[in-house]
Amino acid sequence: MSDDRVLLSHGAGGKRSSELIESIFLKYFNDPVLLELNDMAVLDLPHGRVSMSTDTYVIDPLFFPGGDIGSLAVHGTVNDVAMAGAVPFAISAGFILEEGLPFEVLERIAASMAVAAVEAGVRIVTADTKVVPRGAVDKLFINTTGIGIIPRGVNVRGSLAEEGDRVLISGTIGDHGIAIASSRDGIAFETTVESDSAPLSGMINELISALGQDIHVLRDPTRGGLATVLCEIASQSTVGIRIEETSIPVRDAVKGACELLGYEPLYLANEGKLVAVAAPEAAERALEIMKLSKYGKDACIIGEITGENPGKVILKTAMGGSRLVDKLSGEMLPRIC
Amino acid sequence: MSDDRVLLSHGAGGKRSSELIESIFLKYFNDPVLLELNDMAVLDLPHGRVSMSTDTYVIDPLFFPGGDIGSLAVHGTVNDVAMAGAVPFAISAGFILEEGLPFEVLERIAASMAVAAVEAGVRIVTADTKVVPRGAVDKLFINTTGIGIIPRGVNVRGSLAEEGDRVLISGTIGDHGIAIASSRDGIAFETTVESDSAPLSGMINELISALGQDIHVLRDPTRGGLATVLCEIASQSTVGIRIEETSIPVRDAVKGACELLGYEPLYLANEGKLVAVAAPEAAERALEIMKLSKYGKDACIIGEITGENPGKVILKTAMGGSRLVDKLSGEMLPRIC
Numbered sequence: 295m296s297d298d299r300v301l302l303s304h305g306a307g308g309k310r311s312s313e314l315i316e317s318i319f320l321k322y323f324n325d326p327v328l329l330e331l332n333d334m335a336v337l338d339l340p341h342g343r344v345s346m347s348t349d350t351y352v353i354d355p356l357f358f359p360g361g362d363i364g365s366l367a368v369h370g371t372v373n374d375v376a377m378a379g380a381v382p383f384a385i386s387a388g389f390i391l392e393e394g395l396p397f398e399v400l401e402r403i404a405a406s407m408a409v410a411a412v413e414a415g416v417r418i419v420t421a422d423t424k425v426v427p428r429g430a431v432d433k434l435f436i437n438t439t440g441i442g443i444i445p446r447g448v449n450v451r452g453s454l455a456e457e458g459d460r461v462l463i464s465g466t467i468g469d470h471g472i473a474i475a476s477s478r479d480g481i482a483f484e485t486t487v488e489s490d491s492a493p494l495s496g497m498i499n500e501l502i503s504a505l506g507q508d509i510h511v512l513r514d515p516t517r518g519g520l521a522t523v524l525c526e527i528a529s530q531s532t533v534g535i536r537i538e539e540t541s542i543p544v545r546d547a548v549k550g551a552c553e554l555l556g557y558e559p560l561y562l563a564n565e566g567k568l569v570a571v572a573a574p575e576a577a578e579r580a581l582e583i584m585k586l587s588k589y590g591k592d593a594c595i596i597g598e599i600t601g602e603n604p605g606k607v608i609l610k611t612a613m614g615g616s617r618l619v620d621k622l623s624g625e626m627l628p629r630i631c
Numbered sequence: 632m633s634d635d636r637v638l639l640s641h642g643a644g645g646k647r648s649s650e651l652i653e654s655i656f657l658k659y660f661n662d663p664v665l666l667e668l669n670d671m672a673v674l675d676l677p678h679g680r681v682s683m684s685t686d687t688y689v690i691d692p693l694f695f696p697g698g699d700i701g702s703l704a705v706h707g708t709v710n711d712v713a714m715a716g717a718v719p720f721a722i723s724a725g726f727i728l729e730e731g732l733p734f735e736v737l738e739r740i741a742a743s744m745a746v747a748a749v750e751a752g753v754r755i756v757t758a759d760t761k762v763v764p765r766g767a768v769d770k771l772f773i774n775t776t777g778i779g780i781i782p783r784g785v786n787v788r789g790s791l792a793e794e795g796d797r798v799l800i801s802g803t804i805g806d807h808g809i810a811i812a813s814s815r816d817g818i819a820f821e822t823t824v825e826s827d828s829a830p831l832s833g834m835i836n837e838l839i840s841a842l843g844q845d846i847h848v849l850r851d852p853t854r855g856g857l858a859t860v861l862c863e864i865a866s867q868s869t870v871g872i873r874i875e876e877t878s879i880p881v882r883d884a885v886k887g888a889c890e891l892l893g894y895e896p897l898y899l900a901n902e903g904k905l906v907a908v909a910a911p912e913a914a915e916r917a918l919e920i921m922k923l924s925k926y927g928k929d930a931c932i933i934g935e936i937t938g939e940n941p942g943k944v945i946l947k948t949a950m951g952g953s954r955l956v957d958k959l960s961g962e963m964l965p966r967i968c
Contacts, residue, residue, distance in 0.1 A: 332788060335683045348758065424687050441681075626644075
């Protein structure tokens with residue numbers, strides 16, 4: 295085993311661990327709190343309620359069209375933190391490395407995390423690295439856990455959808471799912487679909503600043519897709535949700551791939567989209583704000599909250615019929631995030 | 632594959648994921664914030680600076696004398712958070728499960744985490760579960776990330792050791808390392824050594840309340856052991872540290888196992904011990920407080936901070952000689968935590 299790969303001793307907590315941290319992580323992660331090299335970060339948080347979220351990233355492959363496990367690990371957690379109406383403040387990073395992982399791979403991923411964190415406006419303040427023997431993990435997994443500050447007066451949660459509210463999606467659905475599916479096993483389509491992996495904290499900040507309490511629910515449709523997230527909101531708020539199939543934006547390349555692979559776009563994972571439930575009088579303004587954002591150009595109003603069928607989601611199809619939309623059942627693609 | 636094992640669909644974010652969460656996790660994790668089932672927790676933090684720490688647990692075996700991966704994942708992170716002089720407040724839990732893991736195993740571990748969290752006085756407020764195909768991870772890994780509140784006026788960190796300060800250890804060293812080594816590959820000793828895995832938040836609270844700014848450094852000697860932690864403190868504070876070999880408490884069974892296996896107790900991992908650096912006038916009182924604590928009965932003063940050899944740790948041996956103590960180099964036991 296040569297010196298350009300991760301060794302078990304790099305995870306033993308001694309000299310080699312220090313070398314790994316200095317030669318790779320500190321090159322890209324340079325928050326002053328992290329540079330103190332304590333086992334914890336000491337943070338002066340702005341005052342306010344705190345949003346906290348954790349996610350482990352096990353995506354395969356590590357690099358995919360539109361991103362990599364590093365940028366995804368920042369975007370995914372920043373987005374979850376922000377969905378409480380919060381401004382993300384800091385994240386931790388926990389790495390599990392397989393013995394033998396090339397340093398070059400780890401370095402590309404650390405660099406990607408650093409860039410993603412800057413764009414998302416979040417600090418990487420504390421980290422941990424474990425190295426496990428060959429075969430005990432597939433290459434590299436990352437956990438990120440984030441905290442953010444919820445401005446005074448902001449109250450956004452899954453249980454606050456009300457009859458009459460409009461349902462918005464910030465752009466096309468299914469891009470991430472198809473990007474991963476097509477980057478595995480060498481499935482190639484005429485058009486490469488890129489993952490939509492992106493930080494949504496900026497868009498959320500704009501929405502909350504402009505519309506405050508008129509934004510009732512924010513949720514990112516990751517694993518389980520748009521369908522599952524809508525079912526969860528219907529259930530948490532005990533309301534019905536009616537959506538229009540023709541209003542839901544789906545790229546042609548994603549539609550084509552879905553036909554070929556037998557997937558349903560409503561269940562595909564997204565990593566840079568949000569569902570917003572907004573008061574009816576605020577919906578058009580919310581749509582404008584989304585469309586002005588870098589990651590919301592294709593935003594649409596896709597439906598509304600109803601008093602009928604509480605807990606259920608009804609899709610009005612392109613053919614004019616109606617069908618019940620259920621949560622994802624069974625598995626879709628493993629290791630999608 | 633039968634229904635009493637984890638399936639890939641349990642990680643897909645849909646119905647099966649909800650079933651897994653309801654049938655196992657919510658049975659044991661019942662914090663009201665977690666029960667809201669949002670992708671993040673919304674927390675009202677007491678005012679103060681925040682300590683944040685992350686650790687991923689990859690220990691093998693999952694169950695060992697004195698604990699399991701679940702209790703360890705709570706203790707380890709709570710302890711890291713508390714070493715800033717903080718009162719732990721909340722932790723997140725991120726699970727990576729191998730397809731086929733028996734539910735019974737997961738349930739025992741979740742139950743153990745819940746019990747450990749209650750004892751440590753910390754809430755499990757948000758969680759995430761990923762399921763990966765067989766072979767992509769060895770059984771079960773857990774990341775926990777914790778936040779705690781640092782009381783006003785408390786300032787504890789690795790860079791604050793001063794000449795004349797005393798160095799204390801809260802009990803015997805090497806218990807965790809030997810417990811894991813002996814539970815692998817069926818190595819058996821006459822006496823079973825149990826892991827010292829324990830929450831130290833209570834002891835730290837007592838120390839900080841009684842002695843405040845006279846506690847300069849707190850650090851838990853986990854991976855890399857006592858030797859590595861002392862080297863880190865010497866380096867961060869640019870001081871020398873002199874310790875007395877005869878003052879360092881080591882169980883006879885640990886000594887015996889070390890002789891047999893060729894380990895050095897100073898480098899073995901501990902999971903329920905802390906090193907404290909205290910002002911000389913506060914050292915005896917700190918020792919009394921440790922000894923009154925459930926997890927500090929064998930606490931000792933083991934040395935002092937000197938102005939000589941800044942950055943170095945010198946061990947005065949039982950034979951009367953002196954030797955330089957270095958950080959762990961190379962690997963010790965992989966997957967020790």
